[in-house]
Amino acid sequence: MLSQASSQMFESKRLQCGWQLPMRGLVELDSTLSVHLEEEGVVLSLELREIAQQRKADREVHQADLTHANKELLRNLAHEIKNPLGGVRGAAQLLDRELPSDELREYTQVIIKEADRLQGLVDQMLAPHRRLRVMESVNIHEVCERVRSLMLAEFPSGLVIKRDYDISIPDLRGDREQLIQVVLNVVRNAAEALTGExxxxxxxxxxxxxxxSKKRCRLALDLHVIDNGPGIPEELRERVFYPLVSGRPQGHGLGLTLAQSYVHQHGGLIDVESRPGRTDFLIRIPIESGGVTS
Ligand SMILES: Nc1ncnc2c1ncn2[C@@H]1O[C@H](COP(=O)(O)OP(=O)(O)O)[C@@H](O)[C@H]1O
Ligand SMILES: [Mg+2]
Known part of the structure; x- marks a missing residue:
């Protein structure tokens, strides 16, 4: 097959085969051999993935479709809620002015406050679609530093955020504000989960x-946000990116949904591995696309 590949009889071939690996014995691997034409000649690349990992990638694509449908539904629902909500708030305000006593006004104040809370929620649901993306050259470490200082200001007592940067990573093309929001939402969750040490x-x-998502990418950025907190509760682990899934009493369950939307808009992926003591969110954003589609 190697000689077929080097004489360019195919662009890309995918096989499932057993590999004898030192230490691990026979392992079933999904193997993709691709031919790239580069300036210096024909380059062969061999990508090996464990079948379990491949299943994970397939599940990711399926979930992305599902999430898209869910979000569409949610967005329509948010629009439907927005208009009557404005009416309810306006009417409560008028009533508030007419009421004879402060005691009664407490009730209208509850209506107004709760309407505002719902309004905030609805705004968050609509947020990914509200603003046009501004694509520019973004240095990911500037994004991280910005988030770090915002979080240290928000949690003044004893939050520790360490950096382990590969500063040779080139700038990527993206929307700086969106990327800040992505990293902020993930780091804030970690900070909220942490206690004490x-x-x-x-x-x-x-x-x-x-x-x-089935697209080959020559170069990508991997940003890990790792915390040593209690981990995502087991019953939420598969669903944390879904809207309205939250493990916190005050939570809206929209932070990770929004982060995922923004990451997808950058052609990237966001994933998590979590167990008690270690939660690792991976944000992967393409820097240079290209290569051969497998
Ligand atoms: N680093 C983390 N450690 C533990 N749990 C987490 C972590 N990140 C997210 N979670 C869980 O995922 C849930 C969903 O997060 P998110 O979508 O941001 O919504 P919210 O923060 O409003 O609850 C959180 O409520 C929390 O239970
Ligand atoms: Mg959150």
Missing amino acids: GEIVLCSRIARQVTI
Whole structure:
């Protein structure tokens, strides 16, 4: 097959085969051999993934479709709620002025406050669609530093955020404000989950020749947000990116949904591995696309 590949008889071939690996014995691997034409000649790349990982990637694509449908539904619902809500608030305000006593006014104040809270929620649901993206050159470490200082201001007592940056990572093209929001939402969740001795690590790395939602990507940024808190409650683990899924009494369950929307708009992916003592959110954003579709 190698000689077929080097004489360019195909662009890309995918096989499932057993590989004998030292230490691990026979392992079933999904193997993709791709041919790239580069300036210096024909380059072959071999991508090996464990079948379990492949299943995970397939599930990711399926989930992305599902999430898209869910979001569409949610957005329509949010629009439907927005208009009558304005009416309810306006009427409560008028009534508030007419009421003879402060005691009665307490009730109208409850209506107004709760209407405002719902309004805030609805605004968050609509947020990903409200503003046009501004694509510019973004340095991911500037984004991380901004989030770090915002979070240290928000949690003044004892929050530790360490950095483990690969400063050779080139700038990427993206919407700076959206990327700040993504990292902020993930880091804020980590900070909220931590108690006492906890710490958060922001870790940036280069990823080469990866596949994101079936698209080949020559170079990508991997940003890990790792905390040593209690981990995502088991019953939520599969669903944390869904809207309105929250493990906190005050939570709206929209932070990760929004983060995922923004990451998808950048052609990237967001994923999490979590167990008690270690939660690792991976934000992967393409820097250079290209390569051969597998
Ligand atoms: N680093 C983390 N550690 C533990 N739990 C987490 C972490 N990140 C997210 N979660 C869980 O995921 C839920 C959903 O997060 P999010 O979508 O931001 O909504 P919210 O913060 O409003 O609850 C959180 O309520 C929390 O239970
Ligand atoms: Mg949150």
